[in-house]
Amino acid sequence: MSTTPTAPKSPRCKKITTYTFQEKKKKHEPISMLTAYDYSSAQIMEQAGVDSILVGDSLGMVVLGYETTLPVTMNDMLHHCKAVARGAKSPLLIGDMPFMSYQTSPQEALRNAGRFLQEAGMDAVKLEGGRARLDAIRLIVSAGIPVMGHLGLTPQSVHQLGGFRAQGKLATAGQHLLEEAQLLQNAGCFSIVLEAIPAKLATYISKELEIPTIGIGAGAGCDGQVLVTHDMLGLFDRFTPLFVKKYAELHGDLTQAFKEYIKDVENRDFPAEEHCIEMTNEEWDKFIS
Numbered sequence: 001m002s003t004t005p006t007a008p009k010s011p012r013c014k015k016i017t018t019y020t021f022q023e024k025k026k027k028h029e030p031i032s033m034l035t036a037y038d039y040s041s042a043q044i045m046e047q048a049g050v051d052s053i054l055v056g057d058s059l060g061m062v063v064l065g066y067e068t069t070l071p072v073t074m075n076d077m078l079h080h081c082k083a084v085a086r087g088a089k090s091p092l093l094i095g096d097m098p099f100m101s102y103q104t105s106p107q108e109a110l111r112n113a114g115r116f117l118q119e120a121g122m123d124a125v126k127l128e129g130g131r132a133r134l135d136a137i138r139l140i141v142s143a144g145i146p147v148m149g150h151l152g153l154t155p156q157s158v159h160q161l162g163g164f165r166a167q168g169k170l171a172t173a174g175q176h177l178l179e180e181a182q183l184l185q186n187a188g189c190f191s192i193v194l195e196a197i198p199a200k201l202a203t204y205i206s207k208e209l210e211i212p213t214i215g216i217g218a219g220a221g222c223d224g225q226v227l228v229t230h231d232m233l234g235l236f237d238r239f240t241p242l243f244v245k246k247y248a249e250l251h252g253d254l255t256q257a258f259k260e261y262i263k264d265v266e267n268r269d270f271p272a273e274e275h276c277i278e279m280t281n282e283e284w285d286k287f288i289s
């Protein structure tokens with residue numbers, strides 16, 4: 001690996017902001033978002049031209065190996081947000097507030113939200129839930145921190161939901177989700193993630209709202225889309241939700257690369273001459289004499 005740091009190359013120097021999100025909704029231009037947890041991935045995503053990067057608490061499952069997102073801490077999130085912020089500048093950077101960092105009180109929520117911007121270079125925060133989160137959202141927004149909501153399958157409530165299950169499939173549940181989306185909009189959210197809900201319902205909610213919706217497992221009628229990067233790259237193989245499209249099969253590709261490396265080491269085919277550091281004969285003679 002090269003030891004010389006290179007400045008990130010970006011095809012777009014224009015910063016994407018919450019205002020850009022709003023403009024894109026008005027112009028019916030879809031918003032692209034991906035999750036990232038490290039410097040290199042963030043840099044590649046920026047070069048590819050993604051609109052927004054979410055440092056999701058899915059970190060807990062796809063990077064840290066937990067069964068759920070619940071064990072993820074503020075320190076985990078800030079650590080990975082800082083790495084992402086070093087890798088990408090122009091996409092809108094959103095830090096996901098982890099379990100118990102915003103549920104205890106609006107004041108605690110504000111303090112923790114502030115850390116994402118002040119310490120970790122994020123532009124906005126995301127938190128899960130509807131009605132019960134309104135006071136926290138209002139307080140965070142009143143401090144000038146943009147908040148993205150998250151409705152439908154909210155993974156931090158996995159035990160209350162009885163597993164990672166689709167939501168809003170009954171008419172009453174759909175009505176409830178629409179009301180909650182409107183409440184989040186009125187509380188000042190600049191955008192809302194809709195996760196694992198029927199496509200028809202997500203399209204309806206997206207049309208009713210003035211702020212953009214970002215869908216994951218919510219069909220093509222949302223104003224934008226997000227995927228967990230480890231899912232779309234085929235890197236996380238514990239399970240793949242039905243709504244994921246795989247754009248690569250990195251689990252298989254990496255296994256193959258690791259196997260070739262091990263074979264090369266065992267056969268002494270690596271390192272070859274071009275991987276070795278030179279020493280002149282003159283210096284070598286001095287050394288052995």
Ligand code: KIV
Binds near residue numbers: 054056150193216228
């Ligand atoms: O944590 C995460 O990656 C998320 C996305 C699934 C929206 O919340």
